[in-house]
Amino acid sequence: MSLHSEIHEQPQAFRRLLSAREEIQRITDEVQRRAPSYAFLAARGASDNAARYANYLWGAYNRLPVALATPSLFTYYNQPPSLKDALVVGISQSGQSPDIVAVLEEGRRQGCPTLAITNAPGSPLARCADFVLEILAGPEKAVAATKTYTAELLAMAMFSAALAQDGTRLAELEHVPAWSAQILELDGTIRDMAQRFRYMAHCVAIGRGFNYATAFEWSLKLKELSYIVAEPYSSADFQHGPIAIVERGFPVMAVAPGGQTFDSVLELLKQLRQAYKAELVVISDQPEALELAQSPIEMPSGIPEWLSPLLAIIPAQLFCYHLTQARGLDPEMPRSIQKITETR
Amino acid sequence: MSLHSEIHEQPQAFRRLLSAREEIQRITDEVQRRAPSYAFLAARGASDNAARYANYLWGAYNRLPVALATPSLFTYYNQPPSLKDALVVGISQSGQSPDIVAVLEEGRRQGCPTLAITNAPGSPLARCADFVLEILAGPEKAVAATKTYTAELLAMAMFSAALAQDGTRLAELEHVPAWSAQILELDGTIRDMAQRFRYMAHCVAIGRGFNYATAFEWSLKLKELSYIVAEPYSSADFQHGPIAIVERGFPVMAVAPGGQTFDSVLELLKQLRQAYKAELVVISDQPEALELAQSPIEMPSGIPEWLSPLLAIIPAQLFCYHLTQARGLDPEMPRSIQKITETR
Numbered sequence: 001m002s003l004h005s006e007i008h009e010q011p012q013a014f015r016r017l018l019s020a021r022e023e024i025q026r027i028t029d030e031v032q033r034r035a036p037s038y039a040f041l042a043a044r045g046a047s048d049n050a051a052r053y054a055n056y057l058w059g060a061y062n063r064l065p066v067a068l069a070t071p072s073l074f075t076y077y078n079q080p081p082s083l084k085d086a087l088v089v090g091i092s093q094s095g096q097s098p099d100i101v102a103v104l105e106e107g108r109r110q111g112c113p114t115l116a117i118t119n120a121p122g123s124p125l126a127r128c129a130d131f132v133l134e135i136l137a138g139p140e141k142a143v144a145a146t147k148t149y150t151a152e153l154l155a156m157a158m159f160s161a162a163l164a165q166d167g168t169r170l171a172e173l174e175h176v177p178a179w180s181a182q183i184l185e186l187d188g189t190i191r192d193m194a195q196r197f198r199y200m201a202h203c204v205a206i207g208r209g210f211n212y213a214t215a216f217e218w219s220l221k222l223k224e225l226s227y228i229v230a231e232p233y234s235s236a237d238f239q240h241g242p243i244a245i246v247e248r249g250f251p252v253m254a255v256a257p258g259g260q261t262f263d264s265v266l267e268l269l270k271q272l273r274q275a276y277k278a279e280l281v282v283i284s285d286q287p288e289a290l291e292l293a294q295s296p297i298e299m300p301s302g303i304p305e306w307l308s309p310l311l312a313i314i315p316a317q318l319f320c321y322h323l324t325q326a327r328g329l330d331p332e333m334p335r336s337i338q339k340i341t342e343t344r
Numbered sequence: 345m346s347l348h349s350e351i352h353e354q355p356q357a358f359r360r361l362l363s364a365r366e367e368i369q370r371i372t373d374e375v376q377r378r379a380p381s382y383a384f385l386a387a388r389g390a391s392d393n394a395a396r397y398a399n400y401l402w403g404a405y406n407r408l409p410v411a412l413a414t415p416s417l418f419t420y421y422n423q424p425p426s427l428k429d430a431l432v433v434g435i436s437q438s439g440q441s442p443d444i445v446a447v448l449e450e451g452r453r454q455g456c457p458t459l460a461i462t463n464a465p466g467s468p469l470a471r472c473a474d475f476v477l478e479i480l481a482g483p484e485k486a487v488a489a490t491k492t493y494t495a496e497l498l499a500m501a502m503f504s505a506a507l508a509q510d511g512t513r514l515a516e517l518e519h520v521p522a523w524s525a526q527i528l529e530l531d532g533t534i535r536d537m538a539q540r541f542r543y544m545a546h547c548v549a550i551g552r553g554f555n556y557a558t559a560f561e562w563s564l565k566l567k568e569l570s571y572i573v574a575e576p577y578s579s580a581d582f583q584h585g586p587i588a589i590v591e592r593g594f595p596v597m598a599v600a601p602g603g604q605t606f607d608s609v610l611e612l613l614k615q616l617r618q619a620y621k622a623e624l625v626v627i628s629d630q631p632e633a634l635e636l637a638q639s640p641i642e643m644p645s646g647i648p649e650w651l652s653p654l655l656a657i658i659p660a661q662l663f664c665y666h667l668t669q670a671r672g673l674d675p676e677m678p679r680s681i682q683k684i685t686e687t688r
Binding site: 044045055056059060061063076077083086144201204208209212225227228231234236237240242243244246247260264276334335336343 | 381382384388389390392399400402403404405407408409410411412414415416417420421422423424425426427428429430443488545546548552553556564567568569571572573574575578580581583584585586587588589590591604605608620678679680681685687688
């Protein structure tokens, strides 16, 4: 029962990482001194989804553009780009995948500041970085990442607030453990709700802005655990073509917390439910969005938008866990995949 | 019959754009003078898939890192990142989508060099750019982009070779129209092949490196035209979790031309066919990859890897066109979508 208990360990894991705030401030002070023009991030799998959060968060709050790395340029093509003026960041729970390590090594060779965000401070990734932001999630035994994913998000959120020396946001971070504990109380409700999707063959997951990451991670968990073909989209990209796949009853998983992008996601959800008669699972703190869903999942109110990805993924994790059990599959032993995937 | 004829117009469209080589050299000379540290690219839909090609190509051959923009930072969040040292590029067939225009306007406001790659030189996007690379594809009437997608790729390939003043690659570009004409002769073969997939409900599309873009575009066409849930992956990302969805008979569309990443894609295809008993459609010029496929699509030999995305997508376009007809759907009138999508 590692997976279910690791989902429930998230409040503790958050608390542990929040206690490292001074160490993170020390790292951001050093990074500030190097004044990078942009961040160059390398990651795979769930960590790559976490990187999408940084893409928005660091852009919006730190004015730092983020380029997501294409690791094959560093491995197969052996023609790495010039990383002048970049902060080079590798994100990996295990710190083992050779392609991610190769990106950091190249950054180091080119004289860039390098940062590893990892749960494994003794890993090859950590060993080649100037700065190591240890996410302190504790051992994760389940193949599917849950608490290491949200700890990576929290690490990036703490990094952002510390870099900006933003007192308001630094204070808001302290509420994350309590909010997450409150969300975990939905466990039984979500178990009942998941039954309806026992025979779902495919779906899409929709989110926008900060929660684009949540759409990616929800769909990754659906694939890894429940073997459902689930494709993530921003609500904007979905309208540039893919929306054609939606027919009556087509299942859409949506992450729609209040905030700057809420109106755009809400508009799409209205269209999907009212015009296309889609089937909606909606995670939100907004009644207007929840009312549109056949399966509404209500988040606590008062969570600021920039922290919503750390919390909105938790009901999605529970949903995937219970759906996997409803389908008669073993959430602890997903077929075909291992805990550590080493790609070049 | 716009779609089918537009697919067949690609050799002409390539020839037209190749004749603009001097204008493109003039643009790259100006860009060179501004010496950007990286490129910041904004695009949606098929143009966003084209942007993925630049991500690899400009990184590998011009040492220029590419950041794919997150337009909502510029529209909903209204907190655009600092674009210091960036070349800001907007890619859009129509040049109309307000979010893409907003990114270029912000680049201009911040004093960055700005480049529009578009089929519409009088569009809002072109009007706010320092440099306009007109793709000269001619009017595209079908809702699904085909010749404007490949013309965008060719524009980026010409930009790359001109920027590097690479005589070998400039010469290789001249063969693209002839290769594309040769591939179009596969039309009848692919029509027959597509029948087998009449009842396919979902699939994945796999490519890596330069052809990561091709996997995205193939899957977008499957969704837009045939309403099939088709998710694109790099062969590396696919192994970090999603491979769990593959069961006996699961359909995989693969783009596997010879080149630096071929061995890694081949290894995955072997595993998919031999261990997982997947159903493979493979576009390749390599016998080892073609032999693994129940449905092999053979490309002409001698195409250099960096140009393969311009050509490997053509049989995929034909495949989607014929599959759409086989499913009794109208490829000229896909449901729910329009030619110009305006998102914020």
